[in-house]
Amino acid sequence: RLPSVAIVGRPNVGKSTLFNRLVGKKLALVDDRPGVTRDRREGDASLLGLDFRIVDTAGYEDHDAQSLPGRMRLQTEAAVAGADVALFMVDARAGIVPLDEEIARWLRGSTTPIVLVANKAEGRAGEQGILEALALGFGDPVQLSAEHGEGMGDLFEALLPHL
Numbered sequence: 001r002l003p004s005v006a007i008v009g010r011p012n013v014g015k016s017t018l019f020n021r022l023v024g025k026k027l028a029l030v031d032d033r034p035g036v037t038r039d040r041r042e043g044d045a046s047l048l049g050l051d052f053r054i055v056d057t058a059g060y061e062d063h064d065a066q067s068l069p070g071r072m073r074l075q076t077e078a079a080v081a082g083a084d085v086a087l088f089m090v091d092a093r094a095g096i097v098p099l100d101e102e103i104a105r106w107l108r109g110s111t112t113p114i115v116l117v118a119n120k121a122e123g124r125a126g127e128q129g130i131l132e133a134l135a136l137g138f139g140d141p142v143q144l145s146a147e148h149g150e151g152m153g154d155l156f157e158a159l160l161p162h163l
């Protein structure tokens with residue numbers, strides 16, 4: 001069995017962009033069964049020769065605002081619990097917002113190792129957000145640009161001890 005990595009974080013931070021980059025053309029399965037599993041996508045990922053299963057927590061963006069926090073929490077906690085390591089993604093450009101802090105509280109009690117990732121960190125626009133991310137208490141964030149493919153070596157190094 002391949003080790004598995006979950007990507008969690010609030011909507012719009014770039015989770016699916018990273019998922020798509022790591023899976024590339026090798027997408028093995030898109031699970032569209034109704035219910036909870038509909039909100040996750042899984043694929044076979046490859047990062048600098050490291051092969052693993054990747055889970056994108058997606059879909060709760062489509063639900064109405066009232067059900068969103070509860071669904072997001074269920075999705076996030078289920079994905080993290082089922083993974084060997086979880087990437088907790090924040091948006092370096094937007095900085096840390098209250099929902100990031102709430103997700104951090106959900107993750108704090110988890111036994112799955114958490115790797116904090118500050119995405120959209122290309123250029124210098126993310127410097128303040130990276131400092132804010134440090135305060136979440138998950139250590140130094142891995143600085144990434146999922147869109148531009150920057151920081152993949154650092155992501156590899158952060159994942160390697162857990163896979």
Ligand code: GDP
Nearest residue numbers: 011012013014015016017119120145146147148
């Ligand atoms: P998700 O909701 O967390 O899955 O986020 P998406 O992957 O759908 O991305 C949300 C938006 O952020 C999209 O417009 C992406 O093009 C953009 N985005 C993703 N990664 C990056 C990045 O590294 N840098 C920048 N500037 N934008 C990004």
Ligand code: MG
Nearest residue numbers: 015016058059
């Ligand atoms: Mg998405």
